[in-house]
Amino acid sequence: MSAHPSSLFSPSHGYTDLASGGEPLSPLDGRYRAAAAPLANYLSEAGLNRARVHVEIEWLIHLLDHRVLPGAPTLSDDERDYLRQLPRSFDSSTIAALASFESVTKHDVKAVEYLIGDHLEKAASVLGPDSVLPKLREVVHIFCTSEDINNLAYALTIQAAVTQVWLPAAREFLSRLTRLAKEGADIPMLAHTHGQPATPVTMGKEMAVFAHRFQRQIRRIERAEYLGKINGATGTWAAHVVSVPGADWPAISRDFVEGLGLTWNPLTTQIESHDWQAELYADVARAGRVAHNVATDCWTYISMGYFHQNLAAQGSTGSSTMPHKVNPIRFENAEANLEVSAALFDSLASTLVTSRMQRDLTDSTTQRNIGVAFGHAILAFDNLVRGLDGVDINAERMAEDLERNWAVLGEAVQQAMRAAAIAGATGMANPYERLKELTRGHEVGEAEMRDFISGLGLPTDVKEHLLALTPATYIGLAPSIAHWVEGANE
Structure with a gap:
């Protein structure tokens, strides 16, 4: 008996093993890479590791510059620049070196510590034999648990992703709604409440409603807080106080966290509680739901003939068998991606606020999906902008409905x-x-x-x-x- 046809796709039947070629599993890293790519600077594994290196380096500099550690040397400007060059020049070779260290440590944050240690050892060849950096190996990661580094790294990368990628994309979408509100301000349209003819409006007024709703969500997200902590294994500075009892550790920690541009959280367990993330994701998901409403209404207006699709601007083919069709794919794509994004943000918001006792690792794998949630939102905004750029208001068609x-x-x-x-x-x-x-x-x-x-x-x-x-x-x-x-x- 011959094998079932589906089994032929097994490598054992001579088919190429696509997994060995590094083919992307997520569409955000494959088909939709171009739209989601800017997020990789912040919310990829490499982006997270770069932020970890940044936090570790800045903690070392902070302790030495504030003379927290008795007997520790003072850094020169050249030595500070050398240290900071590591996260600034974080590239493919750095990623490879970090992967090599992690293959030994079997721990991602420990691998970062080893990477920085290696950087310190090489300082003499760059700065000369008198550099104090090779002697500072024990200062790297001192008094830190992994979550002291992780929570700050995540806060910094999420903050950057929101301010540098999500907000610009959202504002671009808002600008299209605002423009359409202005263009359609005087163009009358039969309203449909419950799907039935109702008191007329203008197309511009309806787009203005969406713009107002979406702008409110943007303003909430612009005011978001990004919290961070650095207080040890269970949030008590226990090792800190024993090792350097004369230091004001809460003040040192607060200065450090705020110096990174974050809000200090003084009361935590081993982890920063992630409440701020849940708040942010709820707002981002809500903004996405407003955008989703835009997508479904625009799809409906196209089906009613109230919007005319500009074929050149859409740049797309409709049905593979019906040449007369121009499908509203931009709005359909946005609708679907916003649903995926909202589902992920809802999951993140509901799960990250819970941690068993002083620490469990459920947040570790969960937070690795933050970039995916944002990626689907960015992809949706890209499609909404292109979709709105590709429609014209069909005043004549709307006038026909009004007359009837x-x-x-x-x-x-x-x-x-x-x-x-x-x-x-x-x-x-x-x-x-x-x-x-x-x-x-x-x-x-x-x-x-x-x-x-x-x-x-x-x-x-x-x-x-x-x-x-x-x-x-x-x-x-x-x-x-x-x-x-x-x-x-x-």
Whole structure:
């Protein structure tokens, strides 16, 4: 009996082992690499290790510059520059050296310590035989548990990823919403509440709503706190106090953490509690959900013909078998990636706030997915920007729908009748019921609506005002509302 066809993909059947070639498993490192690539500077394994090296080096310099360790030498400017060159020049050769050390240590942070130790030993060949750096091997990682380094490294890389990658991408998306709000400010559109024709708006006003919602989330994220700690194995500075009892360790730690540009967390277990991460991820996920709403509404507007897709700007093929189609793939891609991103951020936010007793390692593998969550969000923003750049507002199509829905003026007539009754006009009783009888289940066109208004016995000025109204002009303050978000991206 022959093997099942699927088994033929096994390397034992002569098929190439793709895993041996380093093929990416994640689409963010394969198909979508270009969009997500900027995050690799911060949220990749290499980015994390560079930050670890940075923290270790700065801790060493901090202790020596503040003369915390009795008998320790003073660093020269050249020696400080030499130390700081290690994280600054972190490249493929550094990554390879670190991997080599980790193959021996079987511990990622310990490998960083060995890498720095090796850097210290080579200092004499660069700075001369009088350099004190080769003698400082025991200062590297002194008084630190791995989490003292990790929590600070993660805080720095996440902060950089948000400020240098996520926020610029989000603001770029916001700028497109703001532009579309302005372009469509005066273009009337039939609204659809519960999927049914409703009081008209303008396309610009609807985009302004999204811009306002999204801008609020950006502002929350701009105010995010990034916390850090450096207080030893269980947050008590126990080894510190025993080894150097005369030092003000809380003050030293606070100065160091704040000097890195982070907020000091004074009360922790072995780990920094990650609450700030949960807060940040909830905000980023919420921003993504607002963007998701933009994607689904734009998809719907395209399907209704309210948006016309610019083929040249989209630069894409529709169906493989139906040449007439131009699929709204940018919005579909964004929708899906925002769902993946939100799911990951929700998981991160809910799991990172829990650690058994003083320490467990569940956060270690969990935090390695932070870059994936941000990557899907960045990919979605990229698609949303390209999608919005590739659509034009189809005013003619929207005008057709408005003309077919004169019944939406029923709300205006009803409310005008109520106001007239309050002002003393007679014959205005039961306005809702009278409009319901006219509009519900009946085709109501311009003639029917105008005849109805003329026969109500309204005061002349009210009647003339209503008779001048059309679905396209029944848009209230929508044009001015659309401009309330001008400059939202500034």
